[in-house]
Amino acid sequence: MQPAPPRTVMSRRWAFGLDVGPESYEPDAMSAQKTDFGQVELAIRYRVRKAIELGLAVHAAASKDIGAGGFYFDFRYRFRAEEPLNVYALASLGVLGVGHNDASEEARKGRGSLRLGVGGEYRWSWFALILELRLIAVGENKDLADDPMRPPVEPVDYQLSRYKLSGGSLAIGANIYF
Numbered sequence: 001m002q003p004a005p006p007r008t009v010m011s012r013r014w015a016f017g018l019d020v021g022p023e024s025y026e027p028d029a030m031s032a033q034k035t036d037f038g039q040v041e042l043a044i045r046y047r048v049r050k051a052i053e054l055g056l057a058v059h060a061a062a063s064k065d066i067g068a069g070g071f072y073f074d075f076r077y078r079f080r081a082e083e084p085l086n087v088y089a090l091a092s093l094g095v096l097g098v099g100h101n102d103a104s105e106e107a108r109k110g111r112g113s114l115r116l117g118v119g120g121e122y123r124w125s126w127f128a129l130i131l132e133l134r135l136i137a138v139g140e141n142k143d144l145a146d147d148p149m150r151p152p153v154e155p156v157d158y159q160l161s162r163y164k165l166s167g168g169s170l171a172i173g174a175n176i177y178f
Contacts, residue, residue, distance in 0.1 A: 010047065012125075017130070023036070023038070023136075025167035027162070028166065031153070035160060039060065041060070042057065043074065052078075057092070066100055066160060070097055072093065072115065084123050087118065088119050091114075095110035100161070107158075107161040111138050131171070132170070133168070135166075140164045
């Protein structure tokens with residue numbers, strides 16, 4: 001009788017992830033200020049090779065009366081894939097909309113977004129805890145035209161809906177492998 005093959009990370013290729021944590025955005029505008037959000041993200045991932053993982057994520061964030069939401073296509077490269085404690089680099093392309101809860105569809109329109117980051121994961125057989133640091137860039141909303149009736153000092157929610165955004169997030173979460 002042949003012994004069972006050793007278990008590897010390829011034995012459980014699929015993962016479901018839930019992340020939470022702080023996030024902030026700063027518009028590329030005059031007198032802009034950073035706005036802090038609380039974020040939550042749900043993701044499904046598939047390990048293509050030991051070191052390479054692809055995924056889809058649904059992202060939501062909120063700060064007082066301003067919300068953000070979108071989705072991302074994720075790529076992760078794991079440097080020590082077979083080790084319980086592994087480190088990885090990530091890149092995500094997606095669409096993110098940011099706007100006041102009462103804003104028009106035009107103001108909350110999704111814009112192209114890029115995330116780059118690093119993370120660490122401690123994995124048991126089917127469960128893992130993660131910590132990620134992400135840098136975020138969001139494109140300009142060119143469809144939100146300049147309003148001649150807008151006050152000289154732009155409100156924060158307008159700046160977040162209109163201009164390019166840069167920011168970052170710290171994600172703390174868990175993955176379930178199956």
